[in-house]
Amino acid sequence: DAGVTQSPTHLIKTRGQQVTLRCSPKSGHDTVSWYQQALGQGPQFIFQYYEEEERQRGNFPDRFSGHQFPNYSSELNVNALLLGDSALYLCASSSNYEQYFGPGTRLTVT
Amino acid sequence: GENVEQHPSTLSVQEGDSAVIKCTYSDSASNYFPWYKQELGKGPQLIIDIRSNVGEKKDQRIAVTLNKTAKHFSLHITETQPEDSAVYFCAASPSRSSASKIIFGSGTRLSIRP
Numbered sequence: 001d002a003g004v005t006q007s008p009t010h011l012i013k014t015r016g017q018q019v020t021l022r023c024s025p026k027s028g029h030d031t032v033s034w035y036q037q038a039l040g041q042g043p044q045f046i047f048q049y050y051e052e053e054e055r056q057r058g059n060f061p062d063r064f065s066g067h068q069f070p071n072y073s074s075e076l077n078v079n080a081l082l083l084g085d086s087a088l089y090l091c092a093s094s095s096n097y098e099q100y101f102g103p104g105t106r107l108t109v110t
Numbered sequence: 111g112e113n114v115e116q117h118p119s120t121l122s123v124q125e126g127d128s129a130v131i132k133c134t135y136s137d138s139a140s141n142y143f144p145w146y147k148q149e150l151g152k153g154p155q156l157i158i159d160i161r162s163n164v165g166e167k168k169d170q171r172i173a174v175t176l177n178k179t180a181k182h183f184s185l186h187i188t189e190t191q192p193e194d195s196a197v198y199f200c201a202a203s204p205s206r207s208s209a210s211k212i213i214f215g216s217g218t219r220l221s222i223r224p
Contacts, residue, residue: 031209033209033211042116042214042215042217043199043212045211045213048211056211058211090153096209097161097205097209098156098159098209099144099212101146101153101154102153103151103153
């Protein structure tokens, strides 16, 4: 079992650009959540997808959007990037209470 | 609003000694409390969790306690080893029948002195 995988590992973008991050959940998991982790802080919940629908959303602007595919994989899209969007973006998959995290995508906005 | 406070922010213990990390939460609807360990360059790893109908849970050298009345929960690591060095996060979630958003604490950087 490969566990939760994310791509790319690292990404550098310029202010105003758009970015797409990808996540493949652990085998057997149907729910995907996305978190943003700024340096030295705990992860913050962005949103959660289940059955290809956004089920819950945290306090993030509409610039953050997502999608879940029929195979349960997911994408996180961020438009009009700001310097403050620089962070580690984590994907977590679950089938019950427990959420298991991937290694994350390190996004740097310059 | 929903908040999880975690103390201390840094903790240094001698190898073989015990380490304790304490957290409090604000949302009374929280009923699931996971703990994560994050090593440098990696995602958080679930190490133990506890649900609100249980006061204590133990897994080898790791134990968690929960006091729902006081909204306190703690992580205890006994016989610490060098590989225990990492950042530890407590978290709370209002999960009901399935996974829900997790609110994380700010983390504790644990260092084990040889």
